[in-house]
Amino acid sequence: MTDLSGNIRKKFEQVQCLSDRLRQLGWASFTKPVRDRENLPRHVHPDTFEICCIASGNVEWWVEGQIYNAKAGDLFITLPGESHGGLNDIMNPCELYWAQIQLQADTGIGGLKPDELKTLKLELIDAQCRVFTGSAKIEQAFAFLISEHEKPDRFARAKVETTLAQLLIEVARACQAGHANQISPTIQRACDMINAAFNQPIRMEEIARELGLNLSAFYKQFAEQLHEKPTEYLTRLRIAHAKELLRQTDQTITQIAHASGYSSSQYFATIFKRSTGLSPRIYRKNVKTEG
Known part of the structure; x- marks a missing residue:
């Protein structure tokens, strides 16, 4: 259907x-x-x-x-x-x-x-x-x-x-x-680097360089082992963090956007809706209603 x-x-x-x-x-x-x-x-x-x-x-x-x-x-x-x-x-x-x-x-x-x-x-x-x-x-x-x-x-x-x-x-x-399941030390290190700085500006080129890989090799190894691109992994972390702030705090959408690694609240709202199907405001309203 x-x-x-x-x-x-x-x-x-x-x-x-x-x-x-x-x-x-x-x-x-x-x-x-x-x-x-x-x-x-x-x-x-x-x-x-x-x-x-x-x-x-x-x-x-x-x-x-x-x-x-x-x-x-x-x-x-x-x-x-x-x-x-x-x-x-x-x-x-x-x-x-x-x-x-x-x-x-x-x-x-x-x-x-x-x-x-x-x-x-x-x-x-x-x-x-x-x-x-x-x-x-x-x-x-x-x-x-x-x-x-x-x-x-x-x-x-x-x-x-x-x-x-x-x-x-x-x-x-x-x-x-x-x-x-086996994740190579190299990709685990990449995950650790992204986890530690997900709420800051991150350039995948710099992470690849730190790992001693060119960008295409880094993307290939990351996707083979984790079944997603490093940029997708980063977005998941940021959106998960934003959801937690929307559920647990009264911070403004702009504050949450910045705390989740986005410099623009408009861009954050676009990515959030693309990921969840809801705007940040509607998401917050729904979870507070359900709670």
Whole structure:
């Protein structure tokens, strides 16, 4: 389904799913921020894990009152019974897959035996992973599940069960790795430099020079390891800081812009709305209303 803004969504509800384990399966591509009052308001899945795979862009959700940001290459998981939703019901520009999966271990899934499924389920719960780095295999498994649901044949149910088992195994492996996925000392140093000075003028050329890299090599290594450009990383830090100030203080928009590294409140407002779909003033009004 494509809306007037060019955003695309494919969603299969439980009665359409080709596995009894699936409560919902979907893929969406949002070219512009959208307020999604149908899917993002506060809700709970009593017996269901929800696994989201971010293919591009970034998303911002809350779970049990805590806010999380997931970027391209990340997985985001909510556990059964957790209250969750999209911050201010806004979906940022992004591409993502999701599956709501019931993991009761009375029977297996694909090649996973009941005891193996039980162990996997407990590992996901005990690890308390929320946002962590995924893999190409996970995104490929999601894409395959969508394609099988779009054009099912007489083998589709068996193929979906097998792929669902493979997906869960890869998610469990990624969860175990968690945030320990390898980031080179060079790129970690770049992140540390940006983190320390995000609210000041930053020139990526100077950071690259400090690291002993030319600019194109710096951008390439950063994007390969963190799935976003260093400028995108910087913007995320600045907008996250601005959101915190909008939620927790009564500073003016101009003060918050300067405290977040922007010399112009007008430019700050433009970047903020591009990232969140809301102006800083409307964002502040909404979070104070919800609080």
